[in-house]
Amino acid sequence: MNLESKVPEGPIQDKWDNHRFSMKLVNPANKRKYRVIVVGTGLAGASAAATCAELGYNVDAFTFHDSPRRAHSIAAQGGINAAKNYQNDGDSIWRLFYDTVKGGDYRSREANVYRLSQVSVNIIDQCAAQGVPFAREYGGLLANRSFGGAQVSRTFYARGQTGQQLLLGAYQALSKEIASGKVNMFNNREMLDIVLIDGHARGIITRDLRTGEIECHAADAVVLATGGYSNVYYLSTNAMNCNVTAAWRAYKRGAAFANPCFTQIHPTCIPVSGDHQSKLTLMSESLRNDGRIWVPKDKNDKRPAREIPEEDRHYYLEERYPSFGNLVPRDVASRNAKERCDAGYGVGATGYGVYLDFASAIGRLGKQAIKERYGNLFEMYERITAEDPYEVPMRIFPAPHYTMGGLWVDYNLMTTVPGLFAIGEANFSDHGSNRLGASALMQGLADGYFILPYTIGDYLARNEPGSASVDAKEFKETKEEVETRTDALVALKGKRPVDAIHRELGRVMWNECGMARTADGLQSALKKIPQIREEFWANASVPGSEGSLNQTLERAGRIADFLEFSEVMCLDALNRNESCGGHFREESQTPEGEALRNDEEYSYAAAWLYQGPDKSPALLKEPLQFENVALTQRSYK
Amino acid sequence: MRLTLYVWRQPSADAQGDFVKYDLSDVSPDMSFLEMLDVLNANLEELGKEPIVFESDCREGICGTCSMVINGRAHGPESKTTVCQLHMRSFQDGETIYIEPWRARAFPVVKDLAVDRSAFDRIIQAGGYISVRTGSAPDANEMPIPKVESDLSMDAAACIGCGACVAACPNGSAMLFTSAKISHLGLVPQGQPERTKRVKKMVEQMDDELFGSCTNYGECQDACPKGISISFIGRMNKDYMKAKLIEVEEPRKEVESQ
Numbered sequence A: 001m002n003l004e005s006k007v008p009e010g011p012i013q014d015k016w017d018n019h020r021f022s023m024k025l026v027n028p029a030n031k032r033k034y035r036v037i038v039v040g041t042g043l044a045g046a047s048a049a050a051t052c053a054e055l056g057y058n059v060d061a062f063t064f065h066d067s068p069r070r071a072h073s074i075a076a077q078g079g080i081n082a083a084k085n086y087q088n089d090g091d092s093i094w095r096l097f098y099d100t101v102k103g104g105d106y107r108s109r110e111a112n113v114y115r116l117s118q119v120s121v122n123i124i125d126q127c128a129a130q131g132v133p134f135a136r137e138y139g140g141l142l143a144n145r146s147f148g149g150a151q152v153s154r155t156f157y158a159r160g161q162t163g164q165q166l167l168l169g170a171y172q173a174l175s176k177e178i179a180s181g182k183v184n185m186f187n188n189r190e191m192l193d194i195v196l197i198d199g200h201a202r203g204i205i206t207r208d209l210r211t212g213e214i215e216c217h218a219a220d221a222v223v224l225a226t227g228g229y230s231n232v233y234y235l236s237t238n239a240m241n242c243n244v245t246a247a248w249r250a251y252k253r254g255a256a257f258a259n260p261c262f263t264q265i266h267p268t269c270i271p272v273s274g275d276h277q278s279k280l281t282l283m284s285e286s287l288r289n290d291g292r293i294w295v296p297k298d299k300n301d302k303r304p305a306r307e308i309p310e311e312d313r314h315y316y317l318e319e320r321y322p323s324f325g326n327l328v329p330r331d332v333a334s335r336n337a338k339e340r341c342d343a344g345y346g347v348g349a350t351g352y353g354v355y356l357d358f359a360s361a362i363g364r365l366g367k368q369a370i371k372e373r374y375g376n377l378f379e380m381y382e383r384i385t386a387e388d389p390y391e392v393p394m395r396i397f398p399a400p401h402y403t404m405g406g407l408w409v410d411y412n413l414m415t416t417v418p419g420l421f422a423i424g425e426a427n428f429s430d431h432g433s434n435r436l437g438a439s440a441l442m443q444g445l446a447d448g449y450f451i452l453p454y455t456i457g458d459y460l461a462r463n464e465p466g467s468a469s470v471d472a473k474e475f476k477e478t479k480e481e482v483e484t485r486t487d488a489l490v491a492l493k494g495k496r497p498v499d500a501i502h503r504e505l506g507r508v509m510w511n512e513c514g515m516a517r518t519a520d521g522l523q524s525a526l527k528k529i530p531q532i533r534e535e536f537w538a539n540a541s542v543p544g545s546e547g548s549l550n551q552t553l554e555r556a557g558r559i560a561d562f563l564e565f566s567e568v569m570c571l572d573a574l575n576r577n578e579s580c581g582g583h584f585r586e587e588s589q590t591p592e593g594e595a596l597r598n599d600e601e602y603s604y605a606a607a608w609l610y611q612g613p614d615k616s617p618a619l620l621k622e623p624l625q626f627e628n629v630a631l632t633q634r635s636y637k
Numbered sequence B: 001m002r003l004t005l006y007v008w009r010q011p012s013a014d015a016q017g018d019f020v021k022y023d024l025s026d027v028s029p030d031m032s033f034l035e036m037l038d039v040l041n042a043n044l045e046e047l048g049k050e051p052i053v054f055e056s057d058c059r060e061g062i063c064g065t066c067s068m069v070i071n072g073r074a075h076g077p078e079s080k081t082t083v084c085q086l087h088m089r090s091f092q093d094g095e096t097i098y099i100e101p102w103r104a105r106a107f108p109v110v111k112d113l114a115v116d117r118s119a120f121d122r123i124i125q126a127g128g129y130i131s132v133r134t135g136s137a138p139d140a141n142e143m144p145i146p147k148v149e150s151d152l153s154m155d156a157a158a159c160i161g162c163g164a165c166v167a168a169c170p171n172g173s174a175m176l177f178t179s180a181k182i183s184h185l186g187l188v189p190q191g192q193p194e195r196t197k198r199v200k201k202m203v204e205q206m207d208d209e210l211f212g213s214c215t216n217y218g219e220c221q222d223a224c225p226k227g228i229s230i231s232f233i234g235r236m237n238k239d240y241m242k243a244k245l246i247e248v249e250e251p252r253k254e255v256e257s258q
């Protein structure tokens, strides 16, 4: 199979316009004959479902939550980027495009990123019109802030709850279409397989999490908006239920999985407090605007932070990166924290933490000013740790947060399976090997509101409506496979809680395929993962039955998939013998210890294609060309 | 810490439920309340017993999934705190804790501590939105909004839809939830064209579900993890009265000629 990116011809500024003109349209009267399935109701899924319904398609939307409003997009704090240039500070579509390609360390597809920057401005208009309460200035116009080290103020925000407000906007648009009958909303449903007919995606199999019923749903196209897979590490900032299952099922039906090893580790999270830890809490990285990061100069210095005098503190980011200091990109900040802790300088009971200190900012600006900027974050920190960050420095440590890898898609956001689309975090296309702050919300809504609703039309127009029915033998066969798998899971009556096994997998992934990776480490992970998988199928405990709400069974299914997926992640990391963005191979670094790319050999997206059980996946390469942004080595010195 | 827990167990919606006693030791004060329950569940799973069903997702206090009544209080003893953000240091060593699901007619129990909150979704579907077709919006800065209104609208929009207000209300009323959405949208200019219709339809939907009425106990505001103010209920009532008074004049329908 060849990967065809389908990037349109022409100068980059004109590609999307040209493409919109050349795409086929579905006759308005015919739209209601088509049915589209959208799985997931986060920013990407909810906006896509609502917009497709507005256009006249029938939409079946699915979420495993009890309401579409609870998808994990809701937890995004910081903001959403758009090239509005409302601040008159030199921003432009081109600059946002440039920053995103460079920030992604030259491993994204230029044409997609340019389109993302183009539609970013429409997103803000759309959301403001929906009533999203963005922060405003006293004159009533929209406020912006600079975020994640960007040199322009292009980030729109709604207090520390931007994700929540954008999601509620999309949820409300979706609710309107549910009320109008154009969207059938299926809550409490987990997608467990894709149904292919003549090689095209024509439906899905779901389990009703409340009744246990396995159901068939047919449609003319299927859209996956099922988020990322950071929970492969067990501990991450993702919500408890985030998982790779939908994407993994798609992979096993022939959708190539691209760059699975590209994961983002967020530098400002609250450190682990003990074995009971179920997830990690992220604090907005805006904290780094005023907080100074340090560790003691002496490993054995166990004095409380406030008693350590200035001269005994090591402000390692300020020292190593004089021009960016504490505002270096996420991957650089994370890696340096790990390096200090691994070398024995970490703070806190576990030794896995560094200080983020506001004392000098409080001295300079006063407590009140700091409270206005970060009050809610300080409160959250205190609630979790019982320490007052106005008095003692915060302790922070990096945590897995976002996955840039995902299902491979072409310019139309279609996977290698015809009729199967992937949008939002579930696809791979826009962030390369490192995502910039405030760009996840932008991409989710760009895909859902402004890109997929066009490109799916081009696919549908080429296909007869209503060609699939749940009576087809393919549905019956796939449903039986799902039932067999579910039976096998519920038959696990061993002694070990499934979470304990997940934690074990997480530890291996964090140590060997986390912030820094080596060939040896990855190889050892590839040996350990099958052992953990075996342990799971031999000893996991899944009490109860499949015929009703069974949360252990839900988790077991997701963990079983993580136990397979993690192998492909390690394979990908092993194959990419270069460092780029969030992927740091210790073998490939500059003499100063910075990530060293190898453009000669690795300027490609690595897409892994399933070859069958017990076979290694095939590696397909999509070469990446950089015609508009010159390749340079990132430097934040 | 050692704890004695009495947890509501109910196998299904129409089955009889009851408190079941569990003794738990080795609880760390740094655990969240839900992590404490995770530990208990892991113990049950090791014994091959069915763990306690409770819902949670973000565990950061923003998704509104977690929901339980602890010692008679929705989301437990701390104010402005969801149960996922509640930590065991808020409890004493040796304490006895009662854990129940939301209790409200409109939120039937699904299993153990999980309840069905779909009535909230139906209230939003009835009118909790601004109709704006994708792509049809004007430039965002063409509509300046005074900062005060905008901030107040954000205060209302902060609702996470958890249902604690309903669970805490002796009448099981959903007024705080409904009024928060009506105020969020009614306070900004974009929300004006549909304001009258919105309040009417949402209030009617609320009444059709099995929610009780508001008799000003104010428990909802105290239980709300986001501190949504009860003053929004007053705003909704005013809007609703006005909406009832305004005879909506139906414009003449034009017959489409084709």
Ligand code: FES
Pocket: B055, B056, B057, B058, B059, B060, B061, B062, B063, B064, B065, B066, B082, B083, B084, B085
């Ligand atoms: S689990 Fe999300 S608010 Fe508690």
